Amino acid sequence: MQPNVLIAVKNLTKVYGKANLAVKVLDVGNLAIRRGELVALTGPSGCGKTTLLNLLGALDRPTAGDIFFAGKRFTSQRETALCRFRREKIGFIFQTYHLIPTLSALKNVLAPALPLGKDYRKRALALLGMVGLTGKENRRPGALSGGEQQRVAIARALLLDPELILADEPTGNLDSAAGAGIIDLLKELNQQGKTVLVATHDQRVADNCGRNIRLVDGQVISHCKSRQDIVKNRQNPAAFKQ
Numbered sequence: 001m002q003p004n005v006l007i008a009v010k011n012l013t014k015v016y017g018k019a020n021l022a023v024k025v026l027d028v029g030n031l032a033i034r035r036g037e038l039v040a041l042t043g044p045s046g047c048g049k050t051t052l053l054n055l056l057g058a059l060d061r062p063t064a065g066d067i068f069f070a071g072k073r074f075t076s077q078r079e080t081a082l083c084r085f086r087r088e089k090i091g092f093i094f095q096t097y098h099l100i101p102t103l104s105a106l107k108n109v110l111a112p113a114l115p116l117g118k119d120y121r122k123r124a125l126a127l128l129g130m131v132g133l134t135g136k137e138n139r140r141p142g143a144l145s146g147g148e149q150q151r152v153a154i155a156r157a158l159l160l161d162p163e164l165i166l167a168d169e170p171t172g173n174l175d176s177a178a179g180a181g182i183i184d185l186l187k188e189l190n191q192q193g194k195t196v197l198v199a200t201h202d203q204r205v206a207d208n209c210g211r212n213i214r215l216v217d218g219q220v221i222s223h224c225k226s227r228q229d230i231v232k233n234r235q236n237p238a239a240f241k242q
């Protein structure tokens with residue numbers, strides 16, 4: 001496996017249900033995401049985007065096949081090892097934020113550090129500043145807009161400095177302006193070196209990614225450069241490297 005590949009899958013399948021109710025919803029032969037990529041995962045509703053993200057982030061186990069993170073196969077690991085892997089290596093961002101409603105923004109950001117017994121308060125405050133929420137640290141999610149709640153979720157995803165960010169429809173519940181702010185943040189994180197895979201129906205998100213992976217009926221049907229890169233390529237082919 002190439003050293004610059006962060007996450008790769010081989011012959012990955014997911015079947016939901018048993019016996020004559022079994023349905024194969026994912027069947028991906030080969031897929032690799034390199035360190036530092038910003039990739040969109042697109043495709044019609046029900047094509048398997050969330051299923052794939054859940055498998056890549058070890059939130060769920062595949063029916064068959066392997067997933068490698070930094071060259072190491074994690075598919076067969078025990079739950080305790082997977083739990084640690086998830087906490088240390090992956091930052092999750094969800095469409096509906098998944099914040100704890102009774103906790104302040106700051107405490108939500110600190111939640112992933114609870115089992116670690118180390119003080120992350122300074123880092124959490126810095127991250128809330130980075131996502132533009134200075135002054136709103138003590139507000140509960142109910143007193144924040146959708147865009148602000150998603151910013152809290154992004155700060156939380158970054159708390160333990162994961163290598164890979166998996167975002168599932170991060171702009172799906174947001175209006176156009178708030179969505180644009182989240183896209184800018186994801187791009188900024190990527191420019192800071194994070195590898196980002198984002199499942200999306202939002203063409204603006206896909207256009208801002210370096211590569212689009214398109215799934216249909218659980219299968220990868222194309223990997224293409226984003227529309228922005230295609231336009232750049234037409235304008236200045238010499239500047240476009242494969």
Ligand SMILES: Nc1ncnc2c1ncn2[C@@H]1O[C@H](COP(=O)(O)OP(=O)(O)OP(=O)(O)O)[C@@H](O)[C@H]1O
Pocket residue numbers: 016017025043044045046047048049050051052
């Ligand atoms: N727990 C489950 N049990 C049974 N079937 C499931 C389960 N989760 C998802 N599915 C099915 O798997 C298929 C893929 O679902 P998935 O949620 O991955 O699609 P998606 O591409 O994320 O869709 P959307 O764009 O609507 O979010 C769908 O047909 C869905 O009904």
Ligand SMILES: [Mg+2]
Pocket residue numbers: 049050051168199
């Ligand atoms: Mg989904």
